[in-house]
Amino acid sequence: MTPKKNKNSKLALPKLMVFCVLLIFSSQLAFGQKTITREEFKKDLASAKKNIEKYHLGLYYYESKEEFENRYKAIVENLPEKLSILEAYRLTNEFTGGMKDLHTSTLLPKNFNEKKDRKSLPLTIRKVGEKFYIHFNMSSDSSLIRGSEMISIDGVAINKDFESFQNLWGTDNGNETSKKYYSERLFARNYNYTYGIKDSVNVAFKKPQNDSVFVKKVAFETPKEATKILNKRYKNVSRKNLSFKILDSLNHIAYLDVLSFKEKGNKFDFPQHRFKKLLKKHFKAIQKNEIEHLIVDFRFNGGGLINNVSRITKYIAPEPFEIIDTTYIKKASFLKIFPPYFLLPYIVGRFVFKKFDEDTFIRVGSKSKKTKLAKKYHYNKKIYVLMDGGSYSATTFTIGLWKDMNRATFIGMQPGGANWGSFAGQWKDIKLPNSKLKVHIPLMKIIHAQPNKTTKTFFVEPDYYVEQSFDDFIKRKDAQLNFALDLIKNK
Structure with missing residues (x-):
């Protein structure tokens, strides 16, 4: 499709986000007056570097080894005599952020705030x-x-x-x-x-x-x-995950808001039954109301659980599908997740992951175990996806998969995550000894399954780039949603 410029519309803005x-x-944290010395911070940063080198499969992926070492050296050589914890955070975050992977981050100490x-x-x-x-x-x-x-x-x-x-x-x-x-x-x-x-x-x-x-x-x-x-x-500022509504019964248009791929509520709902139940309920309503055009809102969706990617995709996919092509894990990470002293988990881990080289294990997707389509309420009509820079992780996963299936029209801005896959799956938080900061390290490299290779660009690009104009902003109009509605009605 040929990209178009944004259109103005008189339709009202959907509910925004109290959760934002x-x-x-x-x-937000109440930063105290505690400081650490330059030497203490050097030890902390050395610990961060050592653990990233040990566990992270993204090391040297978006930058060269020379660039990585030079960034580390530049931070260490320009330190003041003392640093506040906030200064230590920003410098450590600069180091981890320089790896150019949003899943890799620095976290402030858990008890570093007073409510x-x-x-x-x-x-x-x-x-x-x-x-x-x-x-x-x-x-x-x-x-x-x-x-x-x-x-x-x-x-x-x-x-x-x-x-x-x-x-x-x-x-x-x-x-x-x-x-x-x-x-x-x-x-x-x-x-x-x-x-x-x-x-x-x-x-x-x-x-x-x-x-x-x-x-x-x-x-x-x-x-x-x-x-x-x-x-x-302000009225109508709330936004609820997996909310559903019919926008236009005459033209058979509905809207599904997927704000997260993890439904919160019952803390014991580990299998995410509520997410599954709500999806089934909404796709039943879609079928009952003979919806011809479904708008799915993935904006500001930072991700969640990969299992829920399959759960929504099985309702719209044209044929059975895989979501993961290949998963890699370093030996050190493997031993953390599947420790040998717990015999059964270790045996399971070795059964699932095969040795790839001296320092890496690999798991290849099984084409014989593709996710089957939903038996009931499967939807094969038009889909329009709204996305932006906050669409990340499991959301990028879903956008890339649907794009590869040629299953939707994509409207908005470039999503946050890379289309090839991500460093994710499991994490290890390294607590630094002096500042007590935590370095959040992903332990796996996950390659998305996209057999059609539809997307040639590094990030999935929208079919229609749509930004909010000043007039839309002042009148609280939703530019992307309005564009989708205009596109449907003018076809």
């Missing part, structure tokens, strides 16, 4: 063109109008912060769309990770249709208070 606000706030101190800047922003605007104001000061242009925070230009926040995200192969996405959507989280939690900041802004610059002191808010203000001040 909770995500922004839940990861009472969890506060954040109560503003969400959107970048339209080269300017930044207030999207939602969750502060107690209601005079900060939605659509006001943000100029600076505590004297630092917004665009300068935005550029620096992109360095906090080690996206797959340096995916710029994804970097910009997380820098914008998690602006408040990024702000705390850069400056620490503050009581308040001075925000310089311009009101809509007014060139004067105003400055307001904005107090940081707790997640509970911010969510309360959000729900009271």
Whole structure:
């Protein structure tokens, strides 16, 4: 299909995400005054490097060995005498993020926060063109109008912060769309990770249709208070995973929102029965209502469980399918997952994984064990997928699989994950001895099964690139959804 530019539409924006606000706030930590010495940090970074070299199959995948060693050397040679834990975090994160794999990351110490101190800047922003605007104001000061242009925070230009926040995200192969996405959507989280939690900041802004610059002191808010203000001040901002609705009964159009590939709720629902049950319920409704056009929303879906990729795909696939072509695992990782002193797991592991070389085991997908299509409520009509830079991991998995099947029309922006596969599956968190930071290391390399080789590009590119215009933003219109609806009705 030939890419088109975005169209404006008069259709209303679907429900947004209260959970996004909770995500922004839940990861905010009260950074203490503890410091570590330069030598202590060097030991921490050496430990991080040693464990990445031991376990990570992505070592030298997106960068050369020389680049990896030079990055490490540059950090070590330019250290101050002492570092706060926040500074140690940013430098360690710079090291892990430089591997250009979003599954590889640095985590702050688990108990490095006090619940009472969890506060954040109560503003969400959107970048339209080269300017930044207030999207939602969750502060107690209601005079900060939605659509006001943000100029600076505590004297630092917004665009300068935005550029620096992109360095906090080690996206797959340096995916710029994804970097910009997380820098914008998690602006408040990024702000705390850069400056620490503050009581308040001075925000310089311009009101809509007014060139004067105003400055307001904005107090940081707790997640509970911010969510309360959000729900009271703005309507229809919630977004629920696996919600379903019929958008147009006359034209037989329905909408399925897949916000995550892991359904939360019952903590004992390890097999994800609820996810399975909801899918069956919705595809039953799709069949009952004779839906001809199904819009599936994968935006801001950071992934989840691979099993649930199969569960949704079996309802729409044209024929039985595999999802994984090949899985690799290093010997050290294999012994962590299948320790020899637990005889049965070790035997199972050796049965599943075969020796590939001196340091690697391999598991090849079985063509005789393809996932069968759903016996009931299988859907073979039109599908339209909405995606963006926040579509990652299991979501990228699904997008790539559906693209290879030529099963959908893709609308929006480039997703965050690489189409070939990812470093994922199982993880090991290495606790650094002095800072107590954790380095999150994926233990497997998973190659996606795409027998048709439909996608020739590194990332799956949308059939139609659609960004939100300023007019759409101000009127709270959903540009991607509206485009999909226009596309359906004008065909």
